[in-house]
Amino acid sequence: MKLCLIIVFNHRFDKNLPFLRKYYGDKFAEIRFLIPFADDLEEREPDVISVHFSSYLYQGFFGEARRQLRQIACDGFVVVGDDLLLNPSLNQESLHQSMGLGLDEAYTKSLASLYDAPLSWSRTRTTYRALFADGLEWHRLLPEREEAIERSRRYGITHRPLGLRNLSPLWSKNGISSMGTAVAWFAERQHPRHLFSLYTHVIPYPLFYGYSDFLILPKSDWDKFALYCEATAAMQLFVEAAIPLAMVLACKRVQTELEYGELFDAPHPKRRMRLRGVELQWQDSDRIDFENQYGLSLTRLIKDFPEDILYFHPVKLSKWKQDA
Numbered sequence: 001m002k003l004c005l006i007i008v009f010n011h012r013f014d015k016n017l018p019f020l021r022k023y024y025g026d027k028f029a030e031i032r033f034l035i036p037f038a039d040d041l042e043e044r045e046p047d048v049i050s051v052h053f054s055s056y057l058y059q060g061f062f063g064e065a066r067r068q069l070r071q072i073a074c075d076g077f078v079v080v081g082d083d084l085l086l087n088p089s090l091n092q093e094s095l096h097q098s099m100g101l102g103l104d105e106a107y108t109k110s111l112a113s114l115y116d117a118p119l120s121w122s123r124t125r126t127t128y129r130a131l132f133a134d135g136l137e138w139h140r141l142l143p144e145r146e147e148a149i150e151r152s153r154r155y156g157i158t159h160r161p162l163g164l165r166n167l168s169p170l171w172s173k174n175g176i177s178s179m180g181t182a183v184a185w186f187a188e189r190q191h192p193r194h195l196f197s198l199y200t201h202v203i204p205y206p207l208f209y210g211y212s213d214f215l216i217l218p219k220s221d222w223d224k225f226a227l228y229c230e231a232t233a234a235m236q237l238f239v240e241a242a243i244p245l246a247m248v249l250a251c252k253r254v255q256t257e258l259e260y261g262e263l264f265d266a267p268h269p270k271r272r273m274r275l276r277g278v279e280l281q282w283q284d285s286d287r288i289d290f291e292n293q294y295g296l297s298l299t300r301l302i303k304d305f306p307e308d309i310l311y312f313h314p315v316k317l318s319k320w321k322q323d324a
Helices: 014-024 039-044 059-064 066-070 095-099 124-132 145-153 175-188 219-235 239-250 284-293 298-303
Strands: 003-008 030-036 048-051 076-081 106-108 214-218 254-256 276-279 309-313
Touching (some): 014 030, 030 059, 039 048, 059 239, 124 175, 124 219, 214 219, 214 239, 219 239
Parallel strands (some): 003 030, 106 254
């Protein structure tokens, strides 16, 4: 098994490159760094690919680098954020077996319908707006709506127009913001007619809600996946909706850590894999406890990395002692 590791930088942190090269260098046959607006670095460093999208649209990185990455001799791609630390026991020989993946299967943390996500999500309105953007005939770039719906059904996922289920209770933490989003949206008048069950019984196009800092893609699915990523970036579809959509449309089969249909940021989502990724950004207290547990020492973290943890994210290397 020969895998290429793609490390995605949302912003330029050139100082992290030496550690990442050392940490992953003997684990994967090839490594490529996708770094925004790093043309000067690309000229000096053969493993760097300069890309030119914002961090909110970093799926565009894959589209822009599609042809260069396609030329790499490998069986598949593993994608990680530069602030995600993969379990040190995992490498290209053990990764698929440890996760229970077939060689032709893709992986992302979760697949769920965006139409089931709460309206309190901060990117809700801007994400749906991509479906109504002017200046791009995106329908010509993605599969037909019916095909996308059928592909969703493979995972038991249905997409229903937005309704009361998307509103958080007013007395809850997100109640006011959820109601505020709904009120602001209805003030626009046009878009709600295509999205809310009050007006329609059909959705304009399937959309997903996912977590995209760790992905696995077979080489055979890469080109189509990256092409759909490029199209959704042109639509300005927010990355956490764009990447799971591109995977569903492009990949023969997508496996997930969570049960299909589970929202990745739900309080206690149901899991379907032994290895689990740990996200530390939802509660500051979780991140602080984690950093205190290992004393911000990468040596301690790598030495004592729990065997049932797939990754920790984020691990901000600028804060940790890079003594590994």
